[in-house]
Amino acid sequence: MFKKISLALLAGASSLGAGLHQAAANEAAPSAELTVIYADRFAPPPAPVRTAYAERSSMGGGFIEFLFGDGQNQGERYQQQPTYQQQPTYQQQLLPPQQEEASDPRQRPFDPKFEKQLVDYHGKESAGTIVVDTPNKFLFLVQGNGKALRYGIGVGKPGFMWSGVKQISAKKEWPDWTPPAEMLVRRPDLPRHMEGGPQNPLGARAMYLGSSLYRIHGSNEPWTIGTNVSSGCIRMRNEDVIDLYGRVSVGAKVVVI
Numbered sequence: 001m002f003k004k005i006s007l008a009l010l011a012g013a014s015s016l017g018a019g020l021h022q023a024a025a026n027e028a029a030p031s032a033e034l035t036v037i038y039a040d041r042f043a044p045p046p047a048p049v050r051t052a053y054a055e056r057s058s059m060g061g062g063f064i065e066f067l068f069g070d071g072q073n074q075g076e077r078y079q080q081q082p083t084y085q086q087q088p089t090y091q092q093q094l095l096p097p098q099q100e101e102a103s104d105p106r107q108r109p110f111d112p113k114f115e116k117q118l119v120d121y122h123g124k125e126s127a128g129t130i131v132v133d134t135p136n137k138f139l140f141l142v143q144g145n146g147k148a149l150r151y152g153i154g155v156g157k158p159g160f161m162w163s164g165v166k167q168i169s170a171k172k173e174w175p176d177w178t179p180p181a182e183m184l185v186r187r188p189d190l191p192r193h194m195e196g197g198p199q200n201p202l203g204a205r206a207m208y209l210g211s212s213l214y215r216i217h218g219s220n221e222p223w224t225i226g227t228n229v230s231s232g233c234i235r236m237r238n239e240d241v242i243d244l245y246g247r248v249s250v251g252a253k254v255v256v257i
Contacts, residue, residue: 108223114152121148132256154224154235166209166254175206204238205245
């Protein structure tokens, strides 16, 4: 027993001596570079810090949360927006063309101002006198007491207008028409004579002015009232010339201005 303990002590001393010898050798040798391992390299990452915002700034709260949030579900929240499809091209709708005024003068509406009407008259002519206002295309039958009947008329074309004082020398209902020679030179297509009737250009009534070729007469072209259209005659609508015809007598004074 004592012998075993002694051998153990001797072995321990020998090992201790060997260890001291090795330590001295290590101390005497130049020191080698040591690798240092820090404990925090294996530490779990710190818990993410979540920031609560009372409201998003004008820069875009969603963008700030993306930078500083925990990153969870950010891929879902900020997925790339789908590409917008090209919008269909809308065909321009053209407005219907504006309706142009009818080229046919017969479609021209009759101006109400040329309707027969009772108006004030402050001229010097006495009752029963016919006054033809060529520039304004009105015929007045003076009534007296400051009144006159006013009718719309058609007058001579440029170069055929005239002025003066005449008397009604004759009256005819549905008169015949014989175009004068001067008119036939300008219009050789006209008939040499035409019986009275609805197609006759002198219309329903005619009142001849003195010994001239001029007349106050009706017309089968009522759309020409209010225009410069004739070769010097004063034309009226048939209903108006019939009305005037019944109000005046042969010898009535006619003043053309």
